[in-house]
Amino acid sequence: MPVLPGAEPYRHEGGEVGVLLCHGFTGCPQSLRPWAEYLAAHGLTVSLPLLPGHGTRWEDMALTGWQDWYAEVDRELRALTERCSTVFVFGLSMGGALTLRLAAKHGDAIRGIVVVNPANKVHGLSAYALPVARHLVRTTKGLRSDIAKEGVEEVGYDRVPLHAAHSVRNLFRLVDAELPQVTQPMLLLHSPQDHVVPPADSARILSRVSSTDVREVVLEHSYHVATLDHDADRIFEDSLAFVARLAPGVGTEGTAIGG
Template identity: 45%
Template sequence: MGNGATKEVGILLVHGFTGSPSSMRPWAEFMHQQGYTVRVPLLPGHGTKPEDLNQVKWQEWPRKVESELRELQKTCTKIFVFGLSMGGGLTLYTTQHHREKIDGIVLVNPMIHIPLVTPTVAKIFSKFKKMRSAVGNDIKRKNVTEYAYDANPIVGIYELTKMLKITRENLSKVSIPTLLFHSTDDHVLPVSNTEIILKGISSKDKERVELTNSYHVATLDHDMEIIFEKSLTFVQARS
């Protein structure tokens, strides 16, 4: 836990699809060292085996984030949510429903759509195949892993696309301060995700930072210090 003034500021870190809290741990530890109260939940269907992600309904993810928000509210006067990839989409969804509880969001290569994969397409796919090749561990740094699943659960993707569709339709409800990091070399998500989000949210206070030396999981990559420092400045300025 934190101490002094900063411990009344909560940071909730949300990992990505097929990922785990380990992708967020260095960032969480950095914020924790600055005295903030930090929570890094494991999302339902994650951290066990890929098949488990095929059993989850998308509503379970925001429910988990909301329960973490409630925990932080017990001791914190201000709360910021940091999200990576699907965790970024989930952060946007949560903000749409709880903007009065959240003072700012930091998104790293956030996901808002999977081009050409609508819920309908994903549903058809899932009838024939339960797994496809993995998306995790897109990291430029050598010998680093986010401990992601080694396969991509298709039914889980169907659930994910449903959540993203709703989130995308409601982007204008996001009006709080937003800091967005985008890797120019992201092998998982096209830049359209960043562009749709920045154009769609109604926040006046929004900034986009390009990361030139990281892949998708930038929180563990060469540019992680940039993310840590800029997100710290972002939080300090708004708390």
């Protein structure tokens, strides 16, 4: 099945410091591509995979679940760990939940994590209806392009398969239980005006992780897909500074030293 234009995975061979980026539910690498290219331009090794069932047709997503998406980022993380001496994981939305699960499971193999508008729960009555509704209705309206910046579009599905949405709900419940196992330094950036993931999700994550090195940044000018929005540069710069603080030898003004 052909991949949608812009949805292709992205990889860059840089220095000894690597970053894995995890995109969101029904989205694709396009939402994180500028972030990935920014990190690559500063000498980092970057991996931005396309999650199974994403970036093609929603019918393909209906055949996948959270185990498939998590397995993909877990494989990419293991490959990065073999290639790099220091590894970070970044994620947007559901990609933030995947990031948190990787952090809980891999411990010291991950030096730090950055999450943007991380999702923690499927909200509203629909969450309770999903176990039954997914057998009666195939799809619901899509979630893409919650962006304040005019003229910017997110590449993703305009329909959400209810089978996949039910799987996301199960993932969030699992990750929520695992949050106390997250101990890595964490940078969490979130938008007060987010029409997909409410600020309550970020607040709950901050209250439940065991990390002691935590910084919270509020993205006042962006909606959910903040990596393509007005605060994108803030996200890119703050995340690079985060990496540089924890991995000496990464220059915030230039390429990785010796990379």
